[in-house]
Amino acid sequence: MSSKPSELEPFEFTYTIDIAPDPNEELHINNVQYFHFFAEARNAYMSRVGCPGYDKNTGMGYVAASNHCDYKTALHSPDKIHIGVKTENIGNTSLKVIMKIFSHAQNVVAAEGYTVVVPYDFNTNTKMGISDTMKRLISRTDNVAL
Numbered sequence: 001m002s003s004k005p006s007e008l009e010p011f012e013f014t015y016t017i018d019i020a021p022d023p024n025e026e027l028h029i030n031n032v033q034y035f036h037f038f039a040e041a042r043n044a045y046m047s048r049v050g051c052p053g054y055d056k057n058t059g060m061g062y063v064a065a066s067n068h069c070d071y072k073t074a075l076h077s078p079d080k081i082h083i084g085v086k087t088e089n090i091g092n093t094s095l096k097v098i099m100k101i102f103s104h105a106q107n108v109v110a111a112e113g114y115t116v117v118v119p120y121d122f123n124t125n126t127k128m129g130i131s132d133t134m135k136r137l138i139s140r141t142d143n144v145a146l
Helices: 031-048 132-142
Strands: 013-019 060-071 079-090 095-103 108-121
Touching: 013 031, 031 060, 031 079, 031 095, 031 108, 079 132
Parallel strands: none
Antiparallel strands: 013 079, 060 108, 079 095, 095 108
């Protein structure tokens, strides 16, 4: 699919995953796998907006404080899925990142969800505030009000 599915137009960032044929798949892709798809796309999104994951030199990174998924239809292999990712809300200590999975094989939205992301200091095991720099980087990508 060369262009973005219309269902993902509201998303500036999309990420594509090819789901390989799986001979062990019984009826559908396991629902837990959707969270892996969300995490992979979210990590790519965070890197793209300039907020990469864990930095072993500083011990700083971010964690998923909460995950949510509304399943719309079952995914099957093989398939190519497109995942739209954007930040919906920037708080003082967390971001709400929304995601939507589009199945190329079925031509439908397969799932919608969100993750609450928290910057985290792994040296002290404490959450951190959202820096002004991080807020600007994300706001610039997704036009989120600060």
